[in-house]
Amino acid sequence: MRFGVSITVNGARRKHEVEPRLLLVHYLRETLGLTGTNVGCDTSQCGACTVLLDGKAVKSCTMLAVQAEGASITTIEGLAKNGKLHPVQEAFREKHGLQCGFCTPGMVLTACHLLEKNPKPSDADIRHGLEGNLCRCTGYQNIVAAVKEAAARM
Amino acid sequence: MYSESFEYFRPKTLAEASALLKKHRGARVLAGGHSLLPAMKFRLATPKALVDIGAIKGLSGIAAKGKAIGIGATTVHAEVAASKLLQRSCPLLPETAAQIGDVQVRNRGTIGGSIAHADPAADYPTALVALGATVVVRGPRGERKIPAEDFFVDLFTTALKPGEIVTAVLVPVSGKGTGAAYLKHPHPASRYAVAAAAAVVDVANGVCSRASLVIGGVSATPVRVLKAQDALVGKKPDAASIGAAAAQVEALVPDPMGDVYASGEFRVHLASVLAKRALAAAFERAKKG
Numbered sequence: 001m002r003f004g005v006s007i008t009v010n011g012a013r014r015k016h017e018v019e020p021r022l023l024l025v026h027y028l029r030e031t032l033g034l035t036g037t038n039v040g041c042d043t044s045q046c047g048a049c050t051v052l053l054d055g056k057a058v059k060s061c062t063m064l065a066v067q068a069e070g071a072s073i074t075t076i077e078g079l080a081k082n083g084k085l086h087p088v089q090e091a092f093r094e095k096h097g098l099q100c101g102f103c104t105p106g107m108v109l110t111a112c113h114l115l116e117k118n119p120k121p122s123d124a125d126i127r128h129g130l131e132g133n134l135c136r137c138t139g140y141q142n143i144v145a146a147v148k149e150a151a152a153r154m
Numbered sequence: 155m156y157s158e159s160f161e162y163f164r165p166k167t168l169a170e171a172s173a174l175l176k177k178h179r180g181a182r183v184l185a186g187g188h189s190l191l192p193a194m195k196f197r198l199a200t201p202k203a204l205v206d207i208g209a210i211k212g213l214s215g216i217a218a219k220g221k222a223i224g225i226g227a228t229t230v231h232a233e234v235a236a237s238k239l240l241q242r243s244c245p246l247l248p249e250t251a252a253q254i255g256d257v258q259v260r261n262r263g264t265i266g267g268s269i270a271h272a273d274p275a276a277d278y279p280t281a282l283v284a285l286g287a288t289v290v291v292r293g294p295r296g297e298r299k300i301p302a303e304d305f306f307v308d309l310f311t312t313a314l315k316p317g318e319i320v321t322a323v324l325v326p327v328s329g330k331g332t333g334a335a336y337l338k339h340p341h342p343a344s345r346y347a348v349a350a351a352a353a354v355v356d357v358a359n360g361v362c363s364r365a366s367l368v369i370g371g372v373s374a375t376p377v378r379v380l381k382a383q384d385a386l387v388g389k390k391p392d393a394a395s396i397g398a399a400a401a402q403v404e405a406l407v408p409d410p411m412g413d414v415y416a417s418g419e420f421r422v423h424l425a426s427v428l429a430k431r432a433l434a435a436a437f438e439r440a441k442k443g
Contacts, residue, residue: 021156044255047258062187063262067208110257113257132258
């Protein structure tokens with residue numbers, strides 16, 4: 001069985017016939033070739049697969065592509081505009097908010113969602129807001145500093 | 155990880171969804187998918203068909219309904235946590251919702267999905283039983299209202315009959331002199347409750363007139379600590395009466411669930427500590443309310 005989906009990804013409307021069991025993360029990575037969204041734990045815990053669904057951070061490994069019908073999705077590839085990094089990306093680079101980089105796309109997108117809701121977060125707000133994103137390099141200190149820096153710039 | 159293949163349906167009405175559930179034996183309802191999809195990826199669940207209720211209008215949202223507040227089945231945890239109406243009129247529910255999973259989980263997981271899944275370590279069941287909430291379901295034979303206490307039947311088992319779908323949850327508006335608290339010890343990775351306690355109390359003239367204490371995470375369904383009521387009602391809420399009430403937890407669950415993370419004995423101990431703290435917090439809030 002194939003099911004038609006129409007999803008706006010990074011501003012462009014995409015239409016495909018997909019198997020219902022296709023996860024959103026595999027749709028993004030394999031059907032669209034947007035490999036910035038990572039598969040980490042594949043069990044809704046690590047947050048490496050986080051994307052913005054209608055502006056809200058969600059785990060794309062725990063959602064079917066067909067469930068995103070009609071939605072607007074932003075992946076890490078959609079953040080930079082005209083060759084200029086998004087302020088959150090810029091702050092992660094500046095504050096060295098990444099080591100191996102695997103968790104970074106998810107961290108950045110969850111941080112975007114956090115700053116949208118709370119433009120001036122405290123350290124505790126940032127740590128709580130990033131609870132659903134794990135960094136196996138344990139580079140949390142600089143990640144928190146990066147989100148604070150991004151908040152100051154935005 | 156891929157689940158087994160399944161047929162997928164996205165009905166526009168509840169009647170259509172109900173008919174699909176009846177027609178396709180073993181079909182499951184899909185809402186936010188945060189309980190069902192992980193189970194399907196591990197192939198612990200292998201439904202032949204999914205009925206996605208995400209496109210049915212009117213199933214999401216929070217509104218006052220007389221002396222109760224109705225929460226639509228597909229309302230996500232983040233919306234419950236942020237609801238000003240609930241924070242004012244039934245603060246236990248947003249307090250509970252805010253402790254579920256993490257930000258991303260709360261943006262997708264739904265109240266109806268959580269309770270229909272009936273995970274013994276989930277947060278909503280414990281709070282809803284303590285509140286004396288009502289679960290509204292609709293099926294081929296029309297609408298039924300089920301007290302939360304009767305809704306949770308066993309491990310991952312509810313009172314839902316074939317073809318029935320949870321459509322809403324009704325929680326009572328808390329009055330003056332009511333205080334409530336939900337406390338949990340979250341598993342560090344999954345954030346599910348290793349143990350949890352929900353307390354709802356009424357205080358009049360400095361004396362406890364109602365005490366509803368429910369613990370979660372220790373057995374197949376939430377457990378109401380009936381004897382806590384006896385220890386508190388008609389008494390002044392102080393360290394002695396609260397301690398006596400919480401002590402009832404240890405005696406209550408003869409065969410607690412244990413797993414690789416926490417033994418049954420440890421879970422019950424945690425639950426009794428959380429019960430004591432939840433009662434103390436609830437009484438503190440009752441004083442202010």
